[in-house]
Amino acid sequence: MVDFIHKFIPSNTGDNQITLVLLHGTGGNEEDLIPLGQFLAPDAALLGIRGKVLEGTAPRFFRRLAEGVFDEQDLIFRTHELARFLEQATKEYSLNPSRLVAIGYSNGANIAAGLLLLEPSILSAAVLFRAMVPLEPEKLPKLHGKQVLMQSGRHDAIVPPHHSERLAELLKQAGADVTLNWQNTGHGLTNPELAMAKAWMKKLAL
Secondary structure: OOOOOOOEEEOOOEEEOOOOEEEEOOOOOOOOHHHHHHOOOOOOEEEOOOOOEEEEEEOOOOEEEOOOOOOOOHHHHHHHHHHHHHHHHHOOOOOOOOEEEEEOOOHHHHHHHHHHOOOOOOOOEEEEOOOOOOOOOOOOOOOOEEEEEEEEEEOOOOHHHHHHHHHHHHHEEEEEEEEEEEEEOOOOOOOHHHHHHHHHOOOOOO
16 A cells, blocks of 8 residues: 555444545644544544655645645645555545545645546545645546535635635536635634534535
């Protein structure tokens, strides 16, 4: 298996459950979003993954040149690498490949968006907290049937609102069913939006 440090927690309710692919923000690790995953979908299997790129000592999923300026070549490479890992993990842990749902925060949300745009067969749905446009592919993928929830902050100092709006637009153009919710907050997450995401997860049709 590709050497991503990760933590897998199987579902305790039997086969054919969804698997939440948990993708942390800068400086996080494979454990960070496990409590969030357990809150959002208590019956789901959980796969927490640690980004392989280090910014100082802070793990990330791909390199950046400055705040909000991504190393696009590294982003492309890391996105494909993560996709291969998820394919292998699906076999290794006997997961349902049509029920992989990404839960990403910040840098993790951006790599999840990269998967949707560059590896559209991998994810069935995604919840993107504080995502921005990772890149704009020359040709948009076909994302019909994919469901995406975006939770964005109107006062986010890291992700300007027009970045979130542009990502939502790209995903919609590609055919995804996108819900963009705005929070009157910054880059940090709030309890009301987590409750909103949980309600969205309950209605998720996969």
